[in-house]
Amino acid sequence: NLHFVFTQGFDSPEQVARYSAFMDDVAQLVAVEYGGSLKAEHGTGRNMAPFVELEWGSDAYQLMWQLKRLLDPAGILNPGVVLTDDPQLHLKNLKPLPAADEIVDKCIECGFCEPVCPSKGLTLSPRQRIVMWRDIQAKKRAGEDTRELERDYQYQGIDTCAATGLCAQRCPVGINTGELVKKLRGQTADHGKTANWLAENFHTALSGARLTLRAANGARKLLGAPRLSRMSASLSKLSHGRVPQWTAAMPQPLKSLQLPTASNDARPRVVYLAACVSRVMGPAAADHEQTSLLDKTRGLLEKAGYQVVFPDNADSLCCGQPFASKGYAEQAEHKRQEMLNALLLASRGGLDPIYCDTSPCTLRLVQDLADTRLDLYDPVRFIRSHLLDKLEFTPQDEPIAVHVTCSTQHLGESQALIDLARRCSKEVVIPEGIHCCGFAGDKGFTTPELNAHSLRSLKDAVQYCSEGISTSRTCEIGLSNHSGIDYHGLVYLVDRVTRPRIA
Ligand code: SF4
Ligand code: SF4
Incomplete structure (x- = not known):
């Protein structure tokens, strides 16, 4: 054969x-x-x-x-x-595969990529995105009017793509349709000045985000969660998604970052890179867990005997992901480089390992990383390689649901995350058929139907679980919202079932 x-x-x-x-x-x-x-x-x-x-x-x-x-x-x-x-x-009757863009021109329309795509069934699958883009390009070359098709493609193809590139993992020729979508977003990204301002004033932008969450939280206290949820759903619909939808799983704001300065004691050092979402978003008001991811992570690292240090100017740093996903590649790369320089300094030229608490940010930083001195870890790889010999695990009886994020899959840590969860709980549930949650950073706020469609089977799958875990705070908002249980970072579970190993 x-x-x-x-x-x-x-x-x-x-x-x-x-x-x-x-x-x-x-x-x-x-x-x-x-x-x-x-x-x-x-x-x-x-x-x-x-x-x-x-x-x-x-x-x-x-x-x-x-x-x-x-x-x-x-x-x-x-x-x-x-x-x-x-x-x-x-x-005879050969199917044309007209050139459309070098990112997707190799596509043979086999459809292997389709099962993992969160928008399949809501709008288009990756294969359909490519077929439609090919058709538009061929019609354009033939001088046909494609305006109506392009208008439809904006929502069907571009707006409802999570752009996390899970399709590339299944494609026999390695096509990442999300890259095409990001490129197309870049061609219409006409808020370059705003993006520049945000990149240069990231600290102020985060303060604005905290303020918005504070206002939403105030409205929740005043109106109650169910009424606010109904009102914001109508408002979001009326504004065509420009006003984000509030749900009971929305985070409460964290205070501005007040980080301790390194004390330089004898403990081994780890640089803690808290993603911008972990610096802004606290637990939801109704969550039984009220410790922030930042405090929980620091506590776990210290329990394992580490001295936790933070990069200078941490609140101004960003891996660039929010800019990249919206098509602002230049600003994204600028922020990424700024972050890498700060990490090099904080890790004393790569002497100390760097722990990043959010897997999508880790992925963005390690992809095409030229500086081999940086020793960067996502939560899964750091825990399995640095904490297992320092902590003693006593698994809990309560079943736990695991969501493997797209970036954890790209980082090759999926099985390691499941293995870690099994060390922590006697029963681990991995919902079938959910590959990408579709929250995609902020799409869960602006295009909530993508998140809802992707997680439509989650509630049934996790009905016997007391909690879910993941490695991305924003994914956890949508997962909590559509499952009926609270999703937390992996560190919450690991911290709960471990104590320092006595030598
Ligand atoms: S798996 Fe790759 S080649 Fe096959 S349809 Fe999807 S993008 Fe095209
Ligand atoms: S990047 Fe994600 S949402 Fe977009 S086509 Fe690929 S799998 Fe689907």
């Missing part, structure tokens, strides 16, 4: 002739020289029909035709499939 993926074009007679010669050679090699089978697990369609006689010989082939005519004397059942009189059938 010779199984290959290739990206043959069919745009010119030369390309079709090349394909024809290729198919002749393959059929000769497999069926004649090696006596093998031209088809294995796939159906024998129009592409192989002209070669069936070559493989089986004329006696068997004629027998097949006799059977076919007995059952289908008028030749109306799937004409041309499996058996054909036309030796050129595989070169």
Whole structure:
């Protein structure tokens, strides 16, 4: 069984002739020289029909035709499939794959990427995004008016893509459709000045975010959670998503960051990089857990014997992810570099490990990282590589639900997260069929239907769990909202079931 993926074009007679010669050679090699089978697990369609006689010989082939005519004397059942009189059938009615963008031009429209996409069934799957973009580009080149198609594509293709690139993990040719979407967002990203201002005044922007959360929290106290939830849902609908939707899982604001200065004692040092969301978002008001992620993480690291240090100017730092996902690549890279420089300084030139409390931010920082001195960890890798020998685990009886974020999957830490959860709880539930939660940083606020669609089966799957864990604070907002249980960072669970190991 010779199984290959290739990206043959069919745009010119030369390309079709090349394909024809290729198919002749393959059929000769497999069926004649090696006596093998031209088809294995796939159906024998129009592409192989002209070669069936070559493989089986004329006696068997004629027998097949006799059977076919007995059952289908008028030749109306799937004409041309499996058996054909036309030796050129595989070169006719070829599906065009017009060039659209180099990020997706290799796509063979196989659909392997579709099951993991959170927008499949709500709007488009990655394959459909590519097919539609190809069609728009081909029509444009032919001089057709594509304005209506492009208007539809804005919501169907661009606005409802989480852009976390989970599709790339399933694609045999490595296509990340989220990259195409981010590129298209970049082409219409016309708030460059605002993005520049935000990048330069990140500290002030975070204060603004804290203020917004404080106002929402005040409204909750005044109106009560159910009424505020109903009112904000209507407001969000009326404003076409410009006013974010408030839910009972919304975080309360944290106070401005007041970080201790390093004391330089004899304990090993770890640099703690708290993501901007962990510096702004506290637990939800109704959550039984009221310690912030920042305090919980610091407590766990200290319990394991570490001296926790923070980068200078921590409240101005950002990995750049919020800029990148909206198409502001330049500002995103500027913030990323600024962050890497601060981490190099804080880790004494890479001497100390760096713990980042949010997996999407870790992924953004480690991708294409040129500076090999930086020793950067997401929560899963740090706990499994640095804390297991320093802490004693006593697993709890209560079942726990695990959500593996897209970035944890990209970082290759999925199984390690599940293994860690199993050290902490005797029963671990991993909901089937949920691959990306669709919250995507802030899409859960602005395009909540994507989050709701992706997590539509979550509540049933976790009904016997007392708590869920993850490694991204924003994903946890949507997960809590759609599951009926509170989702927390992994460190909450690890801290609860561990004590320092006595040497
Ligand atoms: S898996 Fe890759 S090649 Fe197949 S449809 Fe999806 S993007 Fe295209
Ligand atoms: S990036 Fe995510 S949402 Fe976008 S097409 Fe790929 S899997 Fe779907």
